[in-house]
Amino acid sequence: MALWGTVDTLAATPAVYTKTTSFDATDAAVVVLASNTIKLPGHSYLTGDAVVYNDNGGTVITGLTDAATVFVNRVDADTIKLYDTKANAITGHASTGLKSLTGVGVGAGHNFVKVPDDIYFVDTTEAGVAANRAKGLQTPGWVEYSTKTVPATVLSFDATAGGVNLADNVISVGNQTVLATGSAVTYSRGGQTIVTGLTDGAVVYVHNVGPGMIKLYTTANNAIAGGATGLKALTVVGVGTQTLTAADGVTRHVVETIVPMKVTAVAAGDVGVDGADDSVVADS
Numbered sequence: 001m002a003l004w005g006t007v008d009t010l011a012a013t014p015a016v017y018t019k020t021t022s023f024d025a026t027d028a029a030v031v032v033l034a035s036n037t038i039k040l041p042g043h044s045y046l047t048g049d050a051v052v053y054n055d056n057g058g059t060v061i062t063g064l065t066d067a068a069t070v071f072v073n074r075v076d077a078d079t080i081k082l083y084d085t086k087a088n089a090i091t092g093h094a095s096t097g098l099k100s101l102t103g104v105g106v107g108a109g110h111n112f113v114k115v116p117d118d119i120y121f122v123d124t125t126e127a128g129v130a131a132n133r134a135k136g137l138q139t140p141g142w143v144e145y146s147t148k149t150v151p152a153t154v155l156s157f158d159a160t161a162g163g164v165n166l167a168d169n170v171i172s173v174g175n176q177t178v179l180a181t182g183s184a185v186t187y188s189r190g191g192q193t194i195v196t197g198l199t200d201g202a203v204v205y206v207h208n209v210g211p212g213m214i215k216l217y218t219t220a221n222n223a224i225a226g227g228a229t230g231l232k233a234l235t236v237v238g239v240g241t242q243t244l245t246a247a248d249g250v251t252r253h254v255v256e257t258i259v260p261m262k263v264t265a266v267a268a269g270d271v272g273v274d275g276a277d278d279s280v281v282a283d284s
Contacts, residue, residue, distance in 0.1 A: 004142060006263050008121040009271045010052060010113065014142060014258065017116040019044070025061050025105030036063075036101050037079050040112075045072045048086050050115035050274065058107020063100050069115060069275070070099060115274050118146045119258070120281050123268040131282040136255035140263060144256045145280060153177050153246040155185070159195050159238030169197075169234050173244075174212045181208050182220040185244040196236035204232055206244075216244075 005012020021040050023030050030039045045051070049072040053064050060066050064082070071089035073081040081098060083089035088097025120143055126132055127140040137143060155173045157163045163172045179185070183206045187198050194200055204216040205223035215231060217223035222230030270283060 022111040024108040025110040051112040056109040061105040062103030125265040141260040142258040192240035195238040197234040
């Protein structure tokens with residue numbers, strides 16, 4: 001059996017990412033109707049996990065649907081309840097969205113297959129779609145993809161002559177995080193005397209002069225050019241510690257290629273690992 005499938009389905013997803021937990025659906029001590037719970041010793045599921053229920057040719061548990069996705073509410077290390085949505089599973093309400101189990105099934109091979117929320121298959125066509133490439137989804141094959149928000153960066157500086165060089169219109173920010181030239185920042189005097197040439201609460205743009213030294217411009221293009229046009233002329237120093245804050249948190253795309261493979265859209269299909277992958281990996 002191949003370790004890596006070549007079609008865009010949950011069944012083809014590398015098994016290490018899709019834990020399968022089997023159980024005997026005929027056992028009333030496993031499928032506990034009175035509490036709408038299922039006993040799975042050491043299951044390791046977390047509240048909110050999506051799983052696909054399979055009866056594997058047996059008779060379905062009344063209250064569930066074969067091959068349907070449900071969401072776990074972790075009761076304890078050995079017990080789960082099932083809900084219709086992730087939000088309801090997280091809330092864990094006694095009735096809203098709860099899968100009411102009214103009859104045990106038939107068969108000892110029923111199972112739950114965990115649906116990974118960050119594993120995707122990218123075919124050769126999808127790898128060329130501009131929207132995907134902008135996210136870093138450029139290599140066909142199995143990939144792990146997520147996003148994270150990078151917090152806003154705040155640069156503090158001494159607004160007196162110790163940190164503001166009027167002759168060169170340079171502000172010293174020391175060994176703080178380096179912002180790319182052209183980055184937008186908002187200036188704040190922090191209740192202190194303003195640096196003349198700047199406007200409290202206004203957006204300006206960074207030009208890196210050298211290590212720990214920046215100039216400020218009226219536009220990103222002017223900052224990138226780094227000339228006299230748009231340069232903020234600093235004519236009088238301020239007082240105290242003041243700040244330049246970069247734009248609020250930026251979303252970064254995090255992509256790791258698990259195994260590259262050139263598979264066409266026709267061969268891969270477009271079912272998706274979770275049935276809704278097109279919201280992340282844009283179709284052609």
